[in-house]
Amino acid sequence: MGYCPNTPDEIREMLAVIGAGSIEELFAPIPAELRAKSFDLPPGMSEFELMRIMREKAAAGGAEIVPFIGCGIYDHIIPAAVDHLSSRAEFYTAYTPYQPECSQGTLQALFEYQSAICRLTGMEASNASLYDGGTAVAEAALMSLRITERNRVILDASVNPLHREIVTGYLHGLSAEAVEVAPDGCSSDLKSLIDSIDEETAAVIVQNPNFFGSVQDFSELASKAHEKGALLIVSSYPIALGLVASPGETGADIAVGDGQSLGNALSFGGPYFGFIATRKRFIRNLPGRIVGETIDNQGRRGYVLTLQAREQHIKRHKATSNICSNQSLCALRGLIFCASLGRKGFEELAVLNYDKAQYAKSCLTSLKGVTLMNTGTTFNEFTLSLPMDAAPVVEKLLASGVAAGVPLGQYYPGLDEALVVTVTEKRSRAEIDRLAALLEEALCS
């Protein structure tokens, strides 16, 4: 089939067949208040005009700003192989690999991706990716409801606020609820989390490192959850897994996270991919596509989409999840990233992040009035308390071409003076020193 939009003639023909006078009339049953008012898009333009606009946008200075921003998306290196291999037409233009006989390349790549995610997370089964980290957390929450047949999840409030909002949105309308447990300073309040687990708890959801950058051991939480028949869901920052104990090692049942940091550019907020992995016994409750390895009738190795009975095209309204798509290309970039670095390279990258962040931590906390709010271990981001509101300070530093971090006041009422600073391997000593100098200047003025 050709991927062409409908011509005016075809539209007229179709409307005539169904007896509608116009497109407007066709959509008339949808109440006006539920219909899109406007997509607010400019009119179409030529390739030349579009390229010019894009060049102008690229040169507008955003690309020159040095980011110390993290909180879920990160500025990491992307090896040249990632762009090069992922833009091969075989991958770049591939359609859903439902016909294994003509999709072996795509299927094998996704199978390798799943293997990489299992290695990273310490889990036994991964799907072929989800839309993003937030979706992955929400899908894991739904998974826990299905597995335990219970209807409450406990949500640690030091989990990314955007992800928590998605979980709450997903649970809205189901007969299930999310109960938030406030953190203890910048750490998860393990005691309160354990105390809130009851016979109705499907899962406890935590993030490691959490939104404030704190790294914690959730082993005890895992065993306490299991004692009560609940699951533990851990959301991870994949680069941190080069150093931090994996969800699998801490006894988690479902590992999720955003894969952006694995070879995907920041690109104004997306597209990224989410990952979700679990124990083998829960594989039938995983949402989305899963690629499996098998042999054909001549004993040759081959790959197929497997366990499809979970999915919408087989199980219709009883499907495991509404998710019927994935982020193949972004996930492929994630795989190429992991394969380019290898196990040792991945660990080195994590150490580099940690070391540079420790250097930044010592520089910034030596400034007058600036204190560190995290009490325990951090990975590559940490929360500072400034002697004044953080948002205007960040605004001021932007003018000098530095994005100093994420002010927490917008997410946590009462934390207006808190700033989360992130330092990846891409930040040089000179850039960190400049951040410290600019911050000192802004706090003194």
Next chain:
Amino acid sequence: MAKFFTKEHEWVEMDGAQAIVGISEHAAHELGDITFVELPKIGKSVKQFDTLAGIESVKAASDIYAPVSGKVVQVNDKLEDAPELVNQGAESEGWICRLEGVDASELAALLDAAAYAKYLEGL
């Protein structure tokens, strides 16, 4: 004791106070190669004709409905590793689970073997 059947192709047979439940030979044949049986949880209570379990084959995924009301007291664990037992003997070694607390009067709403055979002819 005799088997009774539902129009959804489940069978039930009383064994003392307990009811043994499975899917009919006809259903297993229609499904084709069975790849997975989603067994109910022990302790689960079901009403007659409510969803009891799930079954998947290379062709389709279907629900298994409870032929009678009751509480699950035992499941056929062998099906976890050998779901093909349902193909080999849907009305014998391929049983799904046992229910207790069954009200035998509910059997009156089901078909006996002869009526079920007749029902199949009409499909």
